[in-house]
Amino acid sequence: MVAALDIQVTKVERSKLSEINLDNLPFGKYFTDHMLEAEYENGKWTNVEIKPYQPLLLDPSLAAIHYGQSIFEGIKAYKDAAGNAFIFRPYDNLKRFNLSALRMNMPEVPEEIFIEGMRRLIEVDKEWIPGKKEHSLYIRPFMFATDCMLGVRPSTTYKFLIILSPTGPYFPRPMKIRVEEKYTRAVKGGVGFAKNAGNYGGSLLAATEAQAEGYDQVLWTDAVEHKWLQEVGMMNVFFVLKDKVVTPSLEDGTILNGVTRNSVITVLKDMGADVEERPVHVNEIVAAHKTGELKEVFGTGTAATIAYVETLAYGKYEMNFSEKDWELSTEVKRRLTAIRDKELPDTNNWLFNI
Ligand SMILES: *Cc1c(COP(=O)(O)O)cnc(C)c1O
Numbered sequence: 001m002v003a004a005l006d007i008q009v010t011k012v013e014r015s016k017l018s019e020i021n022l023d024n025l026p027f028g029k030y031f032t033d034h035m036l037e038a039e040y041e042n043g044k045w046t047n048v049e050i051k052p053y054q055p056l057l058l059d060p061s062l063a064a065i066h067y068g069q070s071i072f073e074g075i076k077a078y079k080d081a082a083g084n085a086f087i088f089r090p091y092d093n094l095k096r097f098n099l100s101a102l103r104m105n106m107p108e109v110p111e112e113i114f115i116e117g118m119r120r121l122i123e124v125d126k127e128w129i130p131g132k133k134e135h136s137l138y139i140r141p142f143m144f145a146t147d148c149m150l151g152v153r154p155s156t157t158y159k160f161l162i163i164l165s166p167t168g169p170y171f172p173r174p175m176k177i178r179v180e181e182k183y184t185r186a187v188k189g190g191v192g193f194a195k196n197a198g199n200y201g202g203s204l205l206a207a208t209e210a211q212a213e214g215y216d217q218v219l220w221t222d223a224v225e226h227k228w229l230q231e232v233g234m235m236n237v238f239f240v241l242k243d244k245v246v247t248p249s250l251e252d253g254t255i256l257n258g259v260t261r262n263s264v265i266t267v268l269k270d271m272g273a274d275v276e277e278r279p280v281h282v283n284e285i286v287a288a289h290k291t292g293e294l295k296e297v298f299g300t301g302t303a304a305t306i307a308y309v310e311t312l313a314y315g316k317y318e319m320n321f322s323e324k325d326w327e328l329s330t331e332v333k334r335r336l337t338a339i340r341d342k343e344l345p346d347t348n349n350w351l352f353n354i
Pocket residue numbers: 074195231233234235236256257258259260261300301302303
């Protein structure tokens with residue numbers, strides 16, 4: 001841990017916390033009093049500051065807006081019954097952030113800015129961490145290119161920021177999803193594994209069209225055959241079969257290496273489940289449904305932890321599930337929640353104290 005990180009801290013004169021109803025916190029709507037900002041220039045990070053949350057002043061020729069060098073992360077902090085604050089697996093997000101940075105030809109952010117900066121920022125806005133069950137403080141670190149010049153080349157200057165948003169319980173409705181056969185989110189050799197802004201911009205139309213047909217999200221497939229399953233919106237996907245759990249593997253770089261995905265795999269293995277990370281073909285899932293071997297389908301991600309799938313459609317073929325089916329996913333969710341609530345031991349060192 002680098003103690004010497006020089007962060008200039010400017011605090012607000014008056015907190016806006018009292019204006020916020022902590023019993024009604026829609027996801028990503030309210031932000032805390034402060035933010036962290038750092039600048040990259042001349043090959044190094046400088047001007048690390050914690051300051052009042054405020055708009056940015058940007059030049060219209062800003063490289064990120066025109067050419068898309070922009071990446072982000074999503075992490076959660078919690079407060080335990082005794083009031084101690086902790087962050088869930090922030091080092092995994094740091095690692096992934098820097099993999100995204102490398103792929104997008106951006107500089108890495110060092111641990112002492114990403115982790116220590118995050119820790120200090122949360123310390124300043126500690127009162128904002130909701131203490132109630134299922135509530136959390138959502139942490140959004142992000143970086144974008146700030147060169148002011150039209151010309152397609154990697155920017156030489158960047159900004160790194162962290163903003164914080166208190167969030168209430170996120171109990172997503174069980175999802176209706178359909179296998180996407182027209183659009184593609186990611187290809188081998190592309191940027192699917194990076195949490196870069198453009199991936200989301202490119203996915204919105206598919207989701208909008210699916211919504212017009214009565215679905216919540218699409219299940220992305222490979223670009224060539226539209227048969228190999230990838231992930232659902234901003235979530236990884238799991239299929240519970242009769243005697244095993246399968247989830248698409250990471251090796252071709254088309255899916256996001258979810259921290260929740262990894263936590264779920266770990267918990268499933270602790271429970272003695274047989275988990276297979278490998279390519280998953282849509283025909284295998286349909287065949288398993290026809291024989292009654294497909295028990296559950298669920299998505300995983302930081303926002304929801306686990307989201308149940310109620311309907312999975314492949315063309316005209318619909319696979320339906322209901323509350324009584326969601327056994328394994330409910331147990332995994334219970335265990336993950338219990339680890340965060342410190343009711344189960346944190347054997348994997350997932351909780352990082354602030
Ligand atoms: C962020 C994200 C996920 C989930 O990752 P977590 O680390 O579990 O939050 C899955 N898929 C995509 C495309 C994502 O952007």
